[in-house]
Amino acid sequence: MAGKSDKIKANEHVLFYYNRTKKWLVKITKNAKLHTHIGIISHADAIGKEYGSRLTTNKDKYVYLLRPTTYDYTMKLQHSTQIVYPKESGYMASRMGIQSGQTIVEIGTGSGALTTFLASIVKPRGRVHTFDVDADFMAIAEKNIARAGMTKYVIMNKMDIRKSRTVPVADADAAVIDLGDPWTALPQVRRMLKGSAPMVAVCPTMNQLEKLVSELVANEFTDIECSEQILRQIEAREGKTRHSFQGIGHTAYLCFARKAYFGTKRRRTAKDPD
Template identity: 30%
Template sequence: MSEPTGAARRRGPFKVGDQVQLTDPKGRHYTFTLEEGKSFHTHKGAFPHDELIGAPEGSVVRTTGNVAYLALRPLLPDYVLSMPRGAAVVYPKDAGQILAMADIFPGARVVEAGVGSGSLSSFLLRAIGDDGMLHSYERRADFAEIATQNVERYFGGPHPAWTLTVGDLQDNLSDADVDRVILDMLAPWECLEAVSKALVPGGILCAYVATTTQMARTVEAIREHGTFNEPSAWETMVRTWHVEGLAVRPDHRMIGHTGFLLTARRLADGVEPPLRRRRPAKGAYGEDYTGPGKDQAAASGGSSAERG
């Protein structure tokens, strides 16, 4: 049985063509590709690539300036943060939430819209494996080209489970019996009809949006569409800690807001979603609100204006 795509690049001694991440004494990272006869240069001196070729991962090399660097293969979270970018990348904290909360499993059939720089595509491909299917859609050809280069650089070549189409998802989606759909785009509500037709009953729609207005409109549109259960929405924030002796405190900098995530599950055909029984917050559907969801709110308890 052959190894999964990219597995050979993740273990064993360093080889020509491997990505190497150096960490200097101050914790700064430098990433490069091993080539025979080449040298890595810093303002603290240089060392030959040949010194690492054949060496075990976790080796320490010293430059001509006698500065020690720890050599490891970059983890996927490290790789996506340092990859060349066309569009902004999906941060590892959000990619991890998508993999967990959208329940991405080996062999899953996944559709992704908005490939960006290939960050989320790489996480999805590693989760579904060679026997899964990831069909990514990207409107911009230049972003698609950058994403292709980034994904193939990480896996060592084309991934057998990946197809990339340049164009709008709602105009080009032809996949059926899809397990998961991930939307990283400006207006995910425009794709709900196409997504609903493609998803299997019980399948998951996951949307990643940047602003509260996008989140609100997407949630209300999902409710209005009538083929999904009640959506869930959230965000994640990551704060690292400084730990040194008795000096234990949160770091001054943290990865705060990057985007909002929301998920909803496809209902069986012909099933109407149960009405929400909780009362909307006061003012949520007042006189000034013109978006979707007002009728359902009224049916489940009336608008705040009606309740006085």
């Protein structure tokens, strides 16, 4: 028998799932109604039901009441910028070995999609320190992060870390750079990372990759890998399984590297005095 934690309560988020392309992520309130092409869904009817149950609309269609995952929050968040999709973020986390309890640095908060994903991994003792210069973008990201319940695991910083003489994070376990010119942040990112710690930069074009790789070598990073993640879904139906005509193709290139020491003289870190 399901416990109380499996029952839907007011002010919780629920994914109303009709099919793969028709689903709605909503915050349940007693008097609200969701009007859709398959009928009206009353929020009050969901309260007290178990996650996984289904509701019938006034048009005799039904939706399943699903507990949202980090993937659902990511795909349904408000976009202020191009987001990092789960097909990239999952590989990023695996390639960099992101774990619970780690300290992660993110340069370029954007809409907070990747911030939310990283926070969901490093919680409860780890933290994501994210930096951005656009107050409007950060306000949207803050709402998206809060919606997914990750606020307490994220430290937001409005500052241009590229121009800062000091850095507020030391001995970070990993770093992410999501800027149009990621190489400009490499010196400061290097100062915040532990030795051998991994980083990844998100690049829309191959020209950016070329310049970035040169700068990574100049800033003493090694284990450099550039890749692209392509996701193709399959329409699996008895007797007529085929590739989907819809899919997510190219969204970004990823460039991974790890902090190293090329010479005998140790480089400065965030803990070193100016």
